[in-house]
Amino acid sequence: MTRTRALTTPAADAAIEAACRALRLPTIRANFADLADRAERDQLTYRGFLAELFMTECDERDRRRADRRLRAAGFPRSKWLTDFDYDANSNVEPATINTLATCEWVKKGAPLCLIGDSGTGKSHLLIGLGSAAAMAGFKVRYVLASKLANELVEAADERQLTKTIARYGRVDLLCIDELGYMELDRRGAELLFQVLTEREEKSSVAIASNESFSGWTKTFTDPRLCAAIVDRLTFGGNIIETGTESYRLAQTKARQDRQS
Template identity: 90%
Template structure:
């Protein structure tokens, strides 16, 4: 399920992710959008309620899973392992699109287990397309432009 309106997002990568998901949904694909931290929280709660298998299966059934803001927060081992299960469930069956302002090398701060981090990167990059949009903050550039215009 995509958000009804654009959330407060970093441009352009999050907007690109949302646009990709929206375009896929408009032509009939089943799409689900999730912020990485919320997805992991949902998985942890599902595990606590003994619903993890159903929740992972639900994420496995959509044609395109869009995960936004991966790399902002450190995930504990349990949450990282559950996210890995979702990615493994989808592997070579359905598509995953990830938006992150962090390079793969920086993902070791998010996934603190180096082997798990390598396995996640491996699954996401195998037969994948990587789009780099740059490292400059759209918000910061917008603020500078507004300040310059008001002078």
């Protein structure tokens, strides 16, 4: 075997940088010098050093993919399950949320319903669980119920309904927020039902609503359609009731009391 002439350190660094550019390994290119110095200090074997290089590249690619999935989900703000205040809302069991955070329900295509008054943490949990699913590698999409209904009506008017429903059908988890805050017209409600039917027992839907199921007739004025939608969103799924006492309001009052 022919041996190549030993390279000086600057020449080796230049060769590695050029190779990383050609092979599209930006993380190794940015970190190989520091990793090499650390490997020398820690007396890593050649194999150990090589493993460090490739794991660094893979970890960074995983992080970038997760960031892309989070952006694609369209969450209006960042909310993480680790930031949820269970002490402020004793209705929510940490063990239940921790189990949901494993995303097994998303793998199974099961639905999730978060029911409770405003300020009880529904949207926080919805976004937090959606973010956990995105970080775990699932395609997630967040949308307000009224916005989704309006989008579907516009798509139907423009003869793009099949394409729009298919687009929502491709995500692993569809998070629908603020269901029940306003009445949906019959056409919008029927089209929303089509989206839910398309996903039934195949892909997960998670909803957050300020109305109990009995109050959904305010949103879906057709009783039969309302019953069918409730059935789609509860069969084989999880229901979490976050209660009626707003901890956001309680926190605001406590802060004002401290300042007064």
